[in-house]
Amino acid sequence: MPAIYKVSYVVSGEDHPGAIQNSDAAPHQGDTISLGSHDFEVIEVIDLVPPRGDFHYLHATLVRAPGKD
Amino acid sequence: MDHTEILGSVELFESVTPAELQAISLISKEVIFNNGDVITRQGEPGEYLYIVLDGFVEVLHSGTTPEQSPRTIIHLGKGQIFGEMALVDHGTRSATVRAASDQTKVLMIHCDDFEQECEENHHLGYVVMRNIAADLSFKLRHRHFADR
Numbered sequence: 595m596p597a598i599y600k601v602s603y604v605v606s607g608e609d610h611p612g613a614i615q616n617s618d619a620a621p622h623q624g625d626t627i628s629l630g631s632h633d634f635e636v637i638e639v640i641d642l643v644p645p646r647g648d649f650h651y652l653h654a655t656l657v658r659a660p661g662k663d
Numbered sequence: 664m665d666h667t668e669i670l671g672s673v674e675l676f677e678s679v680t681p682a683e684l685q686a687i688s689l690i691s692k693e694v695i696f697n698n699g700d701v702i703t704r705q706g707e708p709g710e711y712l713y714i715v716l717d718g719f720v721e722v723l724h725s726g727t728t729p730e731q732s733p734r735t736i737i738h739l740g741k742g743q744i745f746g747e748m749a750l751v752d753h754g755t756r757s758a759t760v761r762a763a764s765d766q767t768k769v770l771m772i773h774c775d776d777f778e779q780e781c782e783e784n785h786h787l788g789y790v791v792m793r794n795i796a797a798d799l800s801f802k803l804r805h806r807h808f809a810d811r
Contacts, residue, residue, distance in 0.1 A: 602805035612809050615740025647677045
């Protein structure tokens with residue numbers, strides 16, 4: 595089975611609760627991520643805990659994407 | 664509907680064998696919710712474990728007094744579970760969960776059916792309980808970042 599990335603997303607600088615979701619690809623700095631109806635830019639990605647089986651565990655910090663919403 | 668393949672991509676079932684996934688699929692029911700539909704309500708008995716297959720759900724927690732309005736504490740997307748605390752501790756729902764997008768696809772598993780499978784197959788029971796613990800740990804780590 596291909597790798598699955600379980601990602602903890604936290605939005606910096608605003609009152610947004612963040613999200614957790616699985617993804618087929620790891621997020622990278624500069625990527626745009628959609629959470630619900632809003633787009634965010636990834637500014638930091640770190641490994642949260644070591645991988646287990648096909649699962650990789652990441653944390654990404656987001657900011658509101660410029661020019662969106 | 665056979666959910667064996669999709670269950671294999673859910674962390675809750677990491678290390679579960681194909682035969683065990685098949686058994687879980689047989690006790691699973693797929694339900695579609697639209698934006699704003701309430702799936703579980705804080706304080707009510709918890710009978711089901713839920714897995715988000717597509718879309719987003721919003722987890723809201725109310726304070727202890729009536730004047731405190733509910734606050735969204737997290738959004739959960741594809742592959743995430745909720746309702747697992749009731750499976751572990753048999754308590755009432757700790758939060759209200761509602762769909763945060765139209766056509767949010769959720770898999771429901773009745774806790775009694777799930778517990779029976781785990782009782783009859785201790786390998787399945789061990790793996791699932793370990794994975795639930797790992798999921799709760801991940802959510803706690805997420806909370807730590809959110810509170811920074």
